[in-house]
Amino acid sequence: MNQPLLEAINLSRTYKLAKGSAGKGKAFRHALIEMNLSINTGDRIGIVGESGSGKTTLVRLLLGLDTPTSGSVEFKGQALISGKMPWLRKDVQIVFQDPRSSLDPRMKISEIIREPLVCLGIDEDHDARIDEVLDSVGLERAMRDRYPHELSGGQRQRVAIARALAPRPGVLIADEPVSALDVLVRDQILELIAQLTDKLGLTLILVSHDLSVIARLCNRVIVMKDGAVVESGNTREVFDRPAHEFTRALIGAIPRLPESL
Amino acid sequence: MKKAMKGNISLITGSVMVAITFSLLILSFIWTPHDPLEVTPDDSFAGISSKHFLGADKLGRDILSQIIVGSRVTLLVAALAVTIAMTLGVSAGITIAVASRKLQAPMVYAVNIALAFPAALLAIILAAVYGASTLTAVSAIGLATAAAVAQVTRRTAYGILASDYVLAAHACGASTWRIIRKHVMPNLRASLLIQASAVVSVSVLAESSLSYLGLGTPPPAPSWGRMLAGSQQYIFVNPLLAIWPGIAIVIVVLGFNLVGDGVREVFDPTLRRSDS
Amino acid sequence: MSLLEVHNLTIAFGDKKVVDSISFTLEKGSRIGLIGESGSGKSMTSLAIMGLLPDTATVSGSITFEGQELIGLSDREHSHLRGNRMGMVFQEPLTALNPLMRIGKQIAGPLMIHKGASLKDALGSALELCTKVGLPDPDRVLRAYPHQLSGGQRQRIGLAIALACEPALLIADEPTTALDVTVQREVLNLINTLVDQEGSSLVFVTHDLPVVSIMTENIAVMQLGQIVENATVASLFHAPKHEYSQRLINAARVAEDAFSGTGGIK
Numbered sequence: 001m002n003q004p005l006l007e008a009i010n011l012s013r014t015y016k017l018a019k020g021s022a023g024k025g026k027a028f029r030h031a032l033i034e035m036n037l038s039i040n041t042g043d044r045i046g047i048v049g050e051s052g053s054g055k056t057t058l059v060r061l062l063l064g065l066d067t068p069t070s071g072s073v074e075f076k077g078q079a080l081i082s083g084k085m086p087w088l089r090k091d092v093q094i095v096f097q098d099p100r101s102s103l104d105p106r107m108k109i110s111e112i113i114r115e116p117l118v119c120l121g122i123d124e125d126h127d128a129r130i131d132e133v134l135d136s137v138g139l140e141r142a143m144r145d146r147y148p149h150e151l152s153g154g155q156r157q158r159v160a161i162a163r164a165l166a167p168r169p170g171v172l173i174a175d176e177p178v179s180a181l182d183v184l185v186r187d188q189i190l191e192l193i194a195q196l197t198d199k200l201g202l203t204l205i206l207v208s209h210d211l212s213v214i215a216r217l218c219n220r221v222i223v224m225k226d227g228a229v230v231e232s233g234n235t236r237e238v239f240d241r242p243a244h245e246f247t248r249a250l251i252g253a254i255p256r257l258p259e260s261l
Numbered sequence: 262m263k264k265a266m267k268g269n270i271s272l273i274t275g276s277v278m279v280a281i282t283f284s285l286l287i288l289s290f291i292w293t294p295h296d297p298l299e300v301t302p303d304d305s306f307a308g309i310s311s312k313h314f315l316g317a318d319k320l321g322r323d324i325l326s327q328i329i330v331g332s333r334v335t336l337l338v339a340a341l342a343v344t345i346a347m348t349l350g351v352s353a354g355i356t357i358a359v360a361s362r363k364l365q366a367p368m369v370y371a372v373n374i375a376l377a378f379p380a381a382l383l384a385i386i387l388a389a390v391y392g393a394s395t396l397t398a399v400s401a402i403g404l405a406t407a408a409a410v411a412q413v414t415r416r417t418a419y420g421i422l423a424s425d426y427v428l429a430a431h432a433c434g435a436s437t438w439r440i441i442r443k444h445v446m447p448n449l450r451a452s453l454l455i456q457a458s459a460v461v462s463v464s465v466l467a468e469s470s471l472s473y474l475g476l477g478t479p480p481p482a483p484s485w486g487r488m489l490a491g492s493q494q495y496i497f498v499n500p501l502l503a504i505w506p507g508i509a510i511v512i513v514v515l516g517f518n519l520v521g522d523g524v525r526e527v528f529d530p531t532l533r534r535s536d537s
Numbered sequence: 538m539s540l541l542e543v544h545n546l547t548i549a550f551g552d553k554k555v556v557d558s559i560s561f562t563l564e565k566g567s568r569i570g571l572i573g574e575s576g577s578g579k580s581m582t583s584l585a586i587m588g589l590l591p592d593t594a595t596v597s598g599s600i601t602f603e604g605q606e607l608i609g610l611s612d613r614e615h616s617h618l619r620g621n622r623m624g625m626v627f628q629e630p631l632t633a634l635n636p637l638m639r640i641g642k643q644i645a646g647p648l649m650i651h652k653g654a655s656l657k658d659a660l661g662s663a664l665e666l667c668t669k670v671g672l673p674d675p676d677r678v679l680r681a682y683p684h685q686l687s688g689g690q691r692q693r694i695g696l697a698i699a700l701a702c703e704p705a706l707l708i709a710d711e712p713t714t715a716l717d718v719t720v721q722r723e724v725l726n727l728i729n730t731l732v733d734q735e736g737s738s739l740v741f742v743t744h745d746l747p748v749v750s751i752m753t754e755n756i757a758v759m760q761l762g763q764i765v766e767n768a769t770v771a772s773l774f775h776a777p778k779h780e781y782s783q784r785l786i787n788a789a790r791v792a793e794d795a796f797s798g799t800g801g802i803k
Binding site: 163 | 433
């Protein structure tokens with residue numbers, strides 16, 4: 001049997017809430033409950049859910065940026081531990097939601113993209129690689145010496161994508177990559193992610209609350225609610241024939257445009 | 262726009278005041294109207310005259326000369342106290358911020374206790390043990406303000422560590438040390454400059470108070486604080502004696518405060534990033 | 538006489554114009570949507586109507602509301618209208634509400650200020666308003682603090698405060714952007730119903746074309762401080778005149794087609 005590329009096994013994450021916020025004693029919030037998920041090479045998985053559904057917690061656990069309360073995450077059969085884990089980071093990279101906050105305001109674009117190359121000890125000419133990824137995300141090489149605040153929202157997100165792609169990962173996780181962007185810019189960034197996924201043969205994990213974003217990029221979808229999966233399957237099938245009540249509510253809530261001629 | 266302008270005005274005014282102080286310091290090594298320690302009984306309580314531009318004290322020592330030379334103590338104290346407070350405070354603040362949850366609590370308590378410890382008491386203890394000197398005053402001031410610096414640094418660093426770009430750096434495989442060096446320090450810079458300027462003001466005032474109490478620079482070396490103390494008896498007879506060192510202290514303290522304010526207005530990203 | 542007439546409104550910060558000579562009118566009981574991306578000036582326009590622009594803004598042109606010129610009105614005079622004749626719902630209800638005040642008093646506030654109601658009467662009306670905006674267990678809600686409520690509930694409170702004095706005009710500035718999709722739909726439906734019920738006029742500010750198309754009958758498309766097109770929803774979608782409106786509509790259509798399976802990137 002083929003081993004999955006990235007696997008979540010009975011993954012749970014519980015947060016301790018501050019005392020007093022919910023009466024006496026210790027209060028807990030179960031952000032993720034006994035989640036099982038396996039992702040194979042080449043998959044394009046969409047994770048959809050509302051706030052508090054556990055999707056961001058899941059992303060952090062998959063990246064080893066957080067420690068599960070119970071259960072485990074395995075990448076190529078190796079369990080994630082806390083720490084630097086260069087073997088994981090070289091292969092699994094992330095694009096965050098808001099490039100205004102995910103790029104250090106005091107760093108030049110070139111330094112930002114250089115960070116993973118330096119930290120992961122990537123053995124190639126860093127400057128050449130920076131130019132290369134800038135080209136592939138459609139930014140001018142002259143942007144190298146700019147600071148994030150000199151760029152537009154869309155350009156900043158391109159920088160974030162460039163940083164993620166710099167160490168040549170096999171898996172790209174995008175956590176709400178377009179929801180902080182203007183409507184017209186969203187299209188361009190989605191187009192770019194789709195194009196790069198194809199060209200580089202990436203495994204894509206896309207987290208979004210927007211069903212149309214998932215529909216455009218993913219062949220599989222997982223619908224999450226309150227820390228658990230309520231429905232999963234082929235994107236088209238789930239969206240066309242939602243089995244779970246919550247999925248139907250999500251779909252029904254989308255405002256439809258007036259019919260065109 | 263308006264706020265940035267206002268920041269520049271504080272920055273300019275403050276810089277001018279600080280520059281005046283530094284000019285006095287340089288001048289003290291080149292020229293003073295008289296030997297500041299020269300006692301001339303004939304000039305006791307001399308008023309403003311062409312011989313003594315700012316008058317003379319009870320012993321007939323020239324006030325202007327004393328003020329010029331007194332800038333040395335003041336700025337030495339400020340420089341040393343800032344160095345002590347910032348080095349200790351910033352390293353402690355960042356250490357606490359990156360420490361694990363379990364270690365954080367006791368360290369925060371330690372800082373709080375240090376915060377509650379009055380500088381004057383520390384100075385008295387140090388003076389009792391080592392004898393009152395500029396150095397004991399500086400150490401007391403530096404140690405006492407370090408706790409405040411640690412507190413502010415910890416909070417600011419905590420915010421930076423919780424930011425998305427630090428999370429992104431973790432995802433890039435960055436080590437804690439690299440995150441401190443490349444992300445925390447550069448983003449702390451504005452806050453550190455402001456704190457440093459505040460520490461300068463506080464330490465100048467504290468040195469003056471300690472000298473006034475006899476816990477600072479011992480006589481005969483002129484110090485603004487002691488000049489103020491010495492003039493106390495004659496305040497109604499000869500108020501100018503208290504006014505001159507008072508003005509000197511105000512200029513330094515206000516100057517560094519205004520610089521700090523100006524720096525904040527210029528650096529504050531919430532004021533600068535008004536495009537969204 | 539129209540309820541609201543905006544004529545050649547220009548708002549500038551220093552020499553940077555954020556709203557550039559825009560004009561539109563709103564009849565009593567009708568609705569208009571202001572749509573645009575960040576930096577289009579849509580929010581500045583709504584703040585200008587409410588008299589909530591920062592002091593650093595220079596405003597010229599004219600805004601008449603119920604026959605009264607609003608530009609040049611002192612803050613004190615404007616505050617007689619705010620929360621009274623015109624109400625506003627903000628994007629992030631958590632920051633728009635006072636975190637240290639119980640919900641009841643916050644809803645009662647405008648009634649006491651503008652209608653001279655006693656605290657007891659105002660709290661009574663607040664209870665009714667809570668029921669009206671569909672909050673379960675209104676007694677508990679009135680005693681709660683903002684942080685004890687969910688985002689959707691807080692936005693309902695925001696709506697209750699805005700509607701407390703039965704305003705002639707409701708301004709909603711991205712009222713559902715911070716909410717989940719399912720909650721967004723509920724809040725939109727609620728705004729729809731209440732505005733109809735009260736016979737208020739509505740200015741709906743948003744970046745989201747599908748949302749505005751179900752909320753208003755007219756849409757003013759804003760770009761870089763200007764209204765590039767002002768049309769009915771039907772004519773905008775059937776025959777957009779401006780290239781920018783066309784692009785916004787295309788983007789929305791691509792998303793919708795992708796979702797319904799008739800399009801998509803792959």
